[in-house]
Amino acid sequence: MQITRRRVVVTVIVLLGASWLTTLTVLIAQQPEAGVPSPSELRTTLEQALNSKDAKALETVLDYPPSAAADFAKSYAARFTQEGARDVRVTLAPAGDAPTTATVTGVLADGRRFGYPLALKEDGGNWSVAFVPPFSP
Template sequence: MLSRRNVTVAVAVVVAVAWIASITVTVAHQDPPGAASPPELRTELSAALSGRDADALAGLFDVPGSGGDDLAKDYVSVLKDGNARDISVQLAPDEHAPTTAIVHGKTGAGEQFSYRLAVTSAKGRWTVAFTPPIP
Protein backbone atom coordinates (compact mmCIF):
# COMPACT_ATOMS: atom_id res chain seq x y z
CA MET A 1 0.00 0.00 0.00
CA LEU A 2 1.29 3.41 -0.95
CA SER A 3 1.87 5.99 1.71
CA ARG A 4 0.57 9.50 1.39
CA ARG A 5 4.11 10.75 0.85
CA ASN A 6 4.75 8.30 -2.01
CA VAL A 7 1.50 9.27 -3.71
CA THR A 8 2.40 12.96 -3.41
CA VAL A 9 5.85 12.36 -4.90
CA ALA A 10 4.40 10.25 -7.72
CA VAL A 11 1.82 12.93 -8.57
CA ALA A 12 4.51 15.64 -8.52
CA VAL A 13 6.71 13.59 -10.88
CA VAL A 14 3.80 12.95 -13.28
CA VAL A 15 2.89 16.65 -13.31
CA ALA A 16 6.52 17.66 -13.95
CA VAL A 17 6.89 15.16 -16.80
CA ALA A 18 3.60 16.29 -18.36
CA TRP A 19 4.65 19.95 -18.12
CA ILE A 20 8.04 19.27 -19.74
CA ALA A 21 6.39 17.22 -22.49
CA SER A 22 3.83 19.95 -23.23
CA ILE A 23 6.55 22.62 -23.47
CA THR A 24 8.61 20.39 -25.78
CA VAL A 25 5.64 19.74 -28.07
CA THR A 26 4.75 23.45 -28.16
CA VAL A 27 8.27 24.50 -29.10
CA ALA A 28 8.62 21.74 -31.68
CA HIS A 29 5.43 22.80 -33.45
CA GLN A 30 6.15 26.53 -33.66
CA ASP A 31 6.49 27.88 -37.15
CA PRO A 32 10.00 28.98 -38.00
CA PRO A 33 10.42 32.72 -38.53
CA GLY A 34 9.94 34.22 -41.95
CA ALA A 35 7.70 33.68 -44.93
CA ALA A 36 7.34 30.69 -47.23
CA SER A 37 8.20 32.66 -50.39
CA PRO A 38 9.66 36.04 -51.39
CA PRO A 39 6.28 37.45 -52.55
CA GLU A 40 4.77 36.36 -49.25
CA LEU A 41 7.65 38.07 -47.39
CA ARG A 42 7.01 41.29 -49.32
CA THR A 43 3.28 41.17 -48.56
CA GLU A 44 3.71 40.32 -44.88
CA LEU A 45 6.49 42.89 -44.35
CA SER A 46 4.45 45.62 -46.01
CA ALA A 47 1.36 44.72 -43.96
CA ALA A 48 3.33 44.57 -40.69
CA LEU A 49 4.99 47.95 -41.29
CA SER A 50 1.80 49.66 -42.52
CA GLY A 51 -0.28 48.18 -39.72
CA ARG A 52 2.34 48.87 -37.03
CA ASP A 53 2.08 45.20 -36.05
CA ALA A 54 5.14 44.44 -33.91
CA ASP A 55 4.21 40.76 -33.46
CA ALA A 56 3.90 40.16 -37.21
CA LEU A 57 7.12 42.08 -37.82
CA ALA A 58 9.02 40.06 -35.21
CA GLY A 59 7.97 36.89 -37.02
CA LEU A 60 9.79 38.07 -40.14
CA PHE A 61 13.10 38.98 -38.49
CA ASP A 62 16.16 36.75 -38.58
CA VAL A 63 17.14 37.63 -35.02
CA PRO A 64 17.94 34.98 -32.39
CA GLY A 65 16.03 34.65 -29.14
CA SER A 66 13.69 37.35 -27.93
CA GLY A 67 15.74 40.04 -29.68
CA GLY A 68 13.28 40.05 -32.58
CA ASP A 69 10.38 41.00 -30.32
CA ASP A 70 12.27 43.92 -28.78
CA LEU A 71 13.56 45.09 -32.15
CA ALA A 72 10.08 44.93 -33.70
CA LYS A 73 8.57 46.97 -30.86
CA ASP A 74 11.27 49.63 -31.22
CA TYR A 75 10.90 49.60 -35.01
CA VAL A 76 7.12 50.09 -34.84
CA SER A 77 7.58 52.81 -32.23
CA VAL A 78 9.84 54.78 -34.61
CA LEU A 79 7.26 54.43 -37.41
CA LYS A 80 4.51 55.68 -35.08
CA ASP A 81 6.62 58.58 -33.82
CA GLY A 82 7.44 59.64 -37.38
CA ASN A 83 3.80 59.20 -38.40
CA ALA A 84 5.00 57.14 -41.38
CA ARG A 85 2.41 56.37 -44.04
CA ASP A 86 2.04 55.00 -47.57
CA ILE A 87 4.56 52.27 -46.77
CA SER A 88 5.39 49.80 -49.52
CA VAL A 89 8.05 47.13 -49.96
CA GLN A 90 9.89 46.17 -53.14
CA LEU A 91 12.18 43.14 -53.45
CA ALA A 92 15.43 43.47 -55.41
CA PRO A 93 17.24 42.53 -57.57
CA ASP A 94 14.72 39.80 -58.42
CA GLU A 95 11.21 39.40 -57.00
CA HIS A 96 11.66 35.61 -56.75
CA ALA A 97 15.28 35.52 -55.50
CA PRO A 98 15.80 38.77 -53.60
CA THR A 99 18.76 39.84 -51.49
CA THR A 100 17.24 43.18 -50.50
CA ALA A 101 13.88 44.56 -49.40
CA ILE A 102 13.50 48.25 -50.20
CA VAL A 103 11.02 50.02 -47.93
CA HIS A 104 9.42 53.21 -49.28
CA GLY A 105 7.06 55.59 -47.52
CA LYS A 106 6.28 59.12 -46.43
CA THR A 107 6.82 60.83 -43.10
CA GLY A 108 4.07 62.74 -41.34
CA ALA A 109 5.48 65.91 -42.91
CA GLY A 110 5.06 64.38 -46.38
CA GLU A 111 8.76 63.77 -47.05
CA GLN A 112 9.65 60.60 -48.96
CA PHE A 113 11.88 58.03 -47.27
CA SER A 114 13.47 54.83 -48.45
CA TYR A 115 15.85 52.32 -46.92
CA ARG A 116 17.18 48.84 -47.62
CA LEU A 117 17.01 45.69 -45.52
CA ALA A 118 18.89 42.47 -46.21
CA VAL A 119 16.77 39.45 -47.16
CA THR A 120 17.96 35.96 -46.26
CA SER A 121 16.73 32.47 -46.96
CA ALA A 122 17.30 29.37 -44.86
CA LYS A 123 15.45 26.06 -44.69
CA GLY A 124 12.86 27.29 -47.16
CA ARG A 125 11.96 30.39 -45.12
CA TRP A 126 12.58 34.00 -46.20
CA THR A 127 13.44 36.55 -43.51
CA VAL A 128 14.65 40.10 -43.02
CA ALA A 129 18.12 40.35 -41.48
CA PHE A 130 19.62 43.48 -40.02
CA THR A 131 22.94 43.15 -41.73
CA PRO A 132 24.10 45.17 -44.70
CA PRO A 133 22.70 43.74 -47.95
CA ILE A 134 25.72 42.28 -49.72
CA PRO A 135 25.14 41.18 -53.33
Protein backbone atom coordinates in the same frame (compact mmCIF):
# COMPACT_ATOMS: atom_id res chain seq x y z
CA MET B 1 8.69 -1.64 -0.47
CA GLN B 2 6.39 0.39 1.68
CA ILE B 3 4.33 3.20 0.19
CA THR B 4 4.79 6.31 2.26
CA ARG B 5 3.32 9.73 1.99
CA ARG B 6 6.73 11.11 1.05
CA ARG B 7 7.09 8.68 -1.86
CA VAL B 8 3.64 9.58 -3.14
CA VAL B 9 4.43 13.30 -3.00
CA VAL B 10 7.79 12.84 -4.74
CA THR B 11 6.18 10.66 -7.43
CA VAL B 12 3.44 13.23 -8.05
CA ILE B 13 5.99 16.05 -8.30
CA VAL B 14 8.15 14.06 -10.74
CA LEU B 15 5.10 13.21 -12.89
CA LEU B 16 3.95 16.84 -12.92
CA GLY B 17 7.44 17.99 -13.91
CA ALA B 18 7.64 15.44 -16.71
CA SER B 19 4.18 16.43 -17.95
CA TRP B 20 5.13 20.10 -17.93
CA LEU B 21 8.34 19.44 -19.90
CA THR B 22 6.47 17.30 -22.43
CA THR B 23 3.79 19.97 -22.91
CA LEU B 24 6.40 22.69 -23.31
CA THR B 25 8.33 20.63 -25.87
CA VAL B 26 5.20 19.94 -27.91
CA LEU B 27 4.19 23.62 -27.87
CA ILE B 28 7.62 24.74 -29.06
CA ALA B 29 7.70 22.08 -31.78
CA GLN B 30 4.29 23.16 -33.08
CA GLN B 31 5.15 26.84 -33.44
CA PRO B 32 4.83 27.83 -37.07
CA GLU B 33 7.99 28.73 -38.93
CA ALA B 34 8.42 32.44 -39.52
CA GLY B 35 8.14 33.61 -43.07
CA VAL B 36 6.15 33.31 -46.25
CA PRO B 37 6.60 31.05 -49.30
CA SER B 38 8.10 33.55 -51.77
CA PRO B 39 10.12 36.76 -51.96
CA SER B 40 7.25 38.58 -53.69
CA GLU B 41 4.85 37.61 -50.90
CA LEU B 42 7.43 38.76 -48.35
CA ARG B 43 7.72 42.14 -50.07
CA THR B 44 3.93 42.56 -50.22
CA THR B 45 3.32 41.43 -46.63
CA LEU B 46 6.10 43.61 -45.23
CA GLU B 47 4.99 46.67 -47.20
CA GLN B 48 1.34 46.25 -46.18
CA ALA B 49 2.24 45.59 -42.53
CA LEU B 50 4.40 48.72 -42.32
CA ASN B 51 1.85 50.93 -44.11
CA SER B 52 -1.00 49.76 -41.88
CA LYS B 53 1.21 49.53 -38.76
CA ASP B 54 -0.07 45.94 -38.36
CA ALA B 55 2.09 44.23 -35.74
CA LYS B 56 0.47 40.82 -36.29
CA ALA B 57 1.21 40.86 -40.02
CA LEU B 58 4.74 42.11 -39.34
CA GLU B 59 5.30 39.29 -36.86
CA THR B 60 4.59 36.69 -39.56
CA VAL B 61 7.62 37.76 -41.61
CA LEU B 62 10.14 38.32 -38.80
CA ASP B 63 13.14 36.07 -38.31
CA TYR B 64 13.15 36.79 -34.60
CA PRO B 65 13.08 34.58 -31.49
CA PRO B 66 9.47 33.36 -31.18
CA SER B 67 9.27 34.30 -27.50
CA ALA B 68 9.97 37.96 -28.33
CA ALA B 69 8.65 38.37 -31.89
CA ALA B 70 5.22 39.70 -30.89
CA ASP B 71 6.66 42.36 -28.58
CA PHE B 72 9.27 43.38 -31.15
CA ALA B 73 6.62 43.66 -33.89
CA LYS B 74 4.38 45.77 -31.62
CA SER B 75 7.27 48.11 -30.78
CA TYR B 76 8.28 48.38 -34.43
CA ALA B 77 4.72 49.17 -35.56
CA ALA B 78 4.30 51.63 -32.69
CA ARG B 79 7.44 53.49 -33.77
CA PHE B 80 6.09 53.76 -37.32
CA THR B 81 2.87 55.19 -35.87
CA GLN B 82 4.77 57.58 -33.57
CA GLU B 83 6.83 58.93 -36.47
CA GLY B 84 3.81 59.19 -38.77
CA ALA B 85 5.45 56.98 -41.39
CA ARG B 86 3.48 56.79 -44.63
CA ASP B 87 3.87 55.87 -48.28
CA VAL B 88 6.11 52.97 -47.28
CA ARG B 89 7.63 51.00 -50.14
CA VAL B 90 9.69 47.83 -50.00
CA THR B 91 12.02 46.84 -52.81
CA LEU B 92 14.01 43.63 -53.02
CA ALA B 93 17.53 43.29 -54.41
CA PRO B 94 18.96 41.72 -56.34
CA ALA B 95 15.93 41.18 -58.54
CA GLY B 96 14.90 37.60 -59.16
CA ASP B 97 14.14 34.54 -57.09
CA ALA B 98 16.90 34.93 -54.50
CA PRO B 99 17.02 38.48 -53.12
CA THR B 100 19.24 39.16 -50.12
CA THR B 101 18.09 42.64 -49.12
CA ALA B 102 14.82 44.49 -48.65
CA THR B 103 15.05 48.27 -48.75
CA VAL B 104 12.30 50.06 -46.84
CA THR B 105 11.59 53.67 -47.87
CA GLY B 106 8.87 56.12 -46.97
CA VAL B 107 7.92 59.56 -45.74
CA LEU B 108 7.69 60.75 -42.11
CA ALA B 109 4.97 63.03 -40.73
CA ASP B 110 7.22 66.10 -41.12
CA GLY B 111 7.83 65.31 -44.79
CA ARG B 112 11.35 63.93 -44.42
CA ARG B 113 12.12 60.80 -46.40
CA PHE B 114 13.61 57.74 -44.74
CA GLY B 115 15.10 54.50 -45.95
CA TYR B 116 17.07 51.56 -44.64
CA PRO B 117 18.10 48.07 -45.73
CA LEU B 118 17.08 44.81 -44.07
CA ALA B 119 18.62 41.39 -44.60
CA LEU B 120 16.42 38.64 -45.99
CA LYS B 121 16.59 35.01 -45.01
CA GLU B 122 15.37 31.89 -46.80
CA ASP B 123 15.06 28.76 -44.70
CA GLY B 124 13.33 25.64 -45.95
CA GLY B 125 11.28 27.58 -48.48
CA ASN B 126 10.19 30.25 -45.98
CA TRP B 127 11.29 33.84 -46.59
CA SER B 128 11.63 36.24 -43.67
CA VAL B 129 13.21 39.53 -42.64
CA ALA B 130 16.29 39.23 -40.45
CA PHE B 131 17.00 42.28 -38.33
CA VAL B 132 20.75 42.05 -38.77
CA PRO B 133 22.99 44.03 -41.10
CA PRO B 134 22.42 42.90 -44.70
CA PHE B 135 25.85 41.42 -45.27
CA SER B 136 26.06 39.50 -48.53
CA PRO B 137 28.00 36.24 -48.61
